[in-house]
Amino acid sequence: MVSYSQKLRHWLRGLEPKVLSHLHGPLLERARPWLDRHDVFDFNRRPLALGVAIGMFCGLIPGPLQVPATFLLCAWLRGNAIAGALATCYTNPLTIVPLYMLAFQLGQWVLPGAYALPAMPSFGAGAVDWMAGLMDWVQAMGWPLLVGLPLMGAGFAVIAYAAMQALWLSPVIKRAWQLALRARRHRQA
Numbered sequence: 494m495v496s497y498s499q500k501l502r503h504w505l506r507g508l509e510p511k512v513l514s515h516l517h518g519p520l521l522e523r524a525r526p527w528l529d530r531h532d533v534f535d536f537n538r539r540p541l542a543l544g545v546a547i548g549m550f551c552g553l554i555p556g557p558l559q560v561p562a563t564f565l566l567c568a569w570l571r572g573n574a575i576a577g578a579l580a581t582c583y584t585n586p587l588t589i590v591p592l593y594m595l596a597f598q599l600g601q602w603v604l605p606g607a608y609a610l611p612a613m614p615s616f617g618a619g620a621v622d623w624m625a626g627l628m629d630w631v632q633a634m635g636w637p638l639l640v641g642l643p644l645m646g647a648g649f650a651v652i653a654y655a656a657m658q659a660l661w662l663s664p665v666i667k668r669a670w671q672l673a674l675r676a677r678r679h680r681q682a
Contacts, residue, residue, distance in 0.1 A: 541576050541661070544572035544575070548580025592645070594610065614629070
């Protein structure tokens, strides 16, 4: 029986040649030696786990800077850029407000003093006014948000890295556990 993690590994290994074929195009031809050397498109355990961790950290960066920051950090730290870019998708218009509220609470917990969460803007005035109110709301959060975002991002990154390592190694761990149990039963018999 093939486990979920083995199916995922097989799918990722099948995806690697497709991604690498795009490196032979004219757009990335000059950067290909550098990209190959830095594991930016490597679909093995360590670069994938690192790419997902970087994506989880960079996912809390505001707006359009998430994916470029993820690509730069993946290239610098030798993580998989595609896994990192996909991992940033956990933040979207539906999740960003609760995540920022959680980051504010975390920053408030860490910083000395008392801070009050500003009131959320109402949606009654229309989408454009609400977006402007939302930007003002984020700015009003101040230091607790500024401190809470990197802390929360680092926590998400550590959890994502450990989860990817465990997912990738689960068949190996399961097999070693089964062999150890068999050896123990054999000794007892």
